[in-house]
Amino acid sequence: MKKLLSCVVLFAVGALVFPQGPSSAHEEAENQVKQVIETFFDGFHKQDSTIIKSTVADEIVLQTTGRSPEGKTLFRTEEFSKFLKSIASIPESTKFEEKLTSFSIQVDRTMANAWVGYEFWLNDEFSHCGINSFQLINFDGEWKIIYLIDTRGKQGCMD
Numbered sequence: 683m684k685k686l687l688s689c690v691v692l693f694a695v696g697a698l699v700f701p702q703g704p705s706s707a708h709e710e711a712e713n714q715v716k717q718v719i720e721t722f723f724d725g726f727h728k729q730d731s732t733i734i735k736s737t738v739a740d741e742i743v744l745q746t747t748g749r750s751p752e753g754k755t756l757f758r759t760e761e762f763s764k765f766l767k768s769i770a771s772i773p774e775s776t777k778f779e780e781k782l783t784s785f786s787i788q789v790d791r792t793m794a795n796a797w798v799g800y801e802f803w804l805n806d807e808f809s810h811c812g813i814n815s816f817q818l819i820n821f822d823g824e825w826k827i828i829y830l831i832d833t834r835g836k837q838g839c840m841d
Contacts, residue, residue: 711789711825715796715818718825723780731766738762739819739826748812748834779803783811794818794825800832801839811839 718737725733744760772778784799796816802809812833818825 708789712787714825715787715789715794716785718818719796719798719816722827726769727779729770729772731770734766737827739828742827743829745831746834777805792820810834810836
């Protein structure tokens, strides 16, 4: 009987000390990261550089990769200021939408990664799809995007 009672007590202590599943703090951090990314795209769609800037760190890196029509790998870095100007200069007559199709978010302490699927639509016509890979840092309680790289292509998009 003592052995059974000891086993039950050890099991109960183990369940309290090592709970299964993610903690609520971890889930909250994932939700905060997702909210930052959604806010970034809210600013993107509104062509509002102030909203976009509120989601990024001072030293953000923007990059993109894909394939040329000949199948060669393309890779380039874009200056953030040029990115903002290009978004703000899209004519009102041009309708664009980046539809976020999936989120996979990992968080460890002050760092987070978000792998975000998307489809890009231009004037209600499908343009391309890919993945946005965001790196974020929690600066004293505030998540900021420090790095964004995306892929772009037309194949394998709407499977």
